[in-house]
Amino acid sequence: MDRVESITTASEPEGASPGLSIPQLPVDVCEQIIGHIATRVDLGYRFMSGEPHLPTLTSCALVCQDWYYLTWYHLRQRIYLRGRNDVLSLSKTLRAKPRLHEVIQQVIISGASPGERQPIRHLGTFAAMLAGKAPRLLWITIEDAEWTIGSVRMEDIGFLGVFSYIDSLHLSNVTLSSVAQLSHLVSALPRLRNLKCFNVSCLQKQQVSSASLPLNCANLVDLELRWVAPAVEDLFVHISRASRVRNLVHGVDVGFDPSSAVSRSQTLLDASSTSAEAVELHLYLSSSARDGGAIDATVGKFS
Secondary structure: OOOOOOOEEOOOOOOOOOOOOOOOOEHHHHHHHHHHHHHOOOOHHHHHHHHHHHHHHHHHHHHHHHHOOOHHHHHHHHEEEOHHHHHHHHHHHHHHHHHHHHOOEEEEEEOOOOOOEEEEOOOHHHHHHHHOOOOOOOEEEEEEEEEEOOOOOOHHHHHHOOOOOOOOEEEEEEEEHHHHHHHHHHHHOOOOEEEEEEEEEEEOOOOOOHHOOOOHHHHHOOEEEOOOOOOOOHHHHHHHOOOOOOOOEEEEEEEOHHHHHHHHHHHHHHHOOOOOOEEEEEEOHHHHHOOOHHHHHHHHHHO
8 A cells, every 4th residue: 555644634724825734644643543443343342232443444434545545454354245246256356455365354154135044155155265365364253144955065164274263153143954064164163262153043953962073172162152042052062061161151041941941051051060160141031931930940050
């Protein structure tokens, strides 16, 4: 990026004297301001309360052409891919701007329409086409997705192993055909330490066998699951037994069958009890469970 010596911060007022100087800021000061804003962007914050700093960074890009170039790379720390065309466009951009290879930290794979669970065939396209082209990628998020059988080739998922820095995997609002898909995805990420599942359903109903455990599950230290299908919860139980989980966050839906929910969750807590240092529990109480007895029974078992 070509640098300019200073950036105008105010336009010349009408009727001003010809010799009136225009207030300016040195470009390095502007760069530090934008860099400070960018460092406040928490890649995981959006799952809780939105992205309060990202709109500010976007507004900076609209101030003037110089500020646009100062913010361009910061805005591309997080990349959204909602279809195959987005993957092709990203590949083209990486060829045109090699510096961007080192900038990307998070990739979000989602369905074409935000808020609707739709097929994510482009997950395989991303893995195969961009393997090794984002060496600083730390985080993969899959959201608003329906992972149907055969839509993503398992051999393509294997290409994710080339992204050697990835240590976090998040699934949010996802429907799996089989919990084996999640297991295979985890196995493809050798340095994975952080696994989160939020509102993940699964068409598979039978219990998970310990034989289907991810090969690298012993490396996981941070687990979070909130409102997931029993098969997914069962997989987390097996992972907890095989790993040294340090931090566990669990969301429980105490609905029409609170005893069943408590029993499954107690199994998870027992599985991680030998290694967990911090446990965070979230209870969702539907109208059928808003009586004192159900709440006392649930909290009592967890304590």
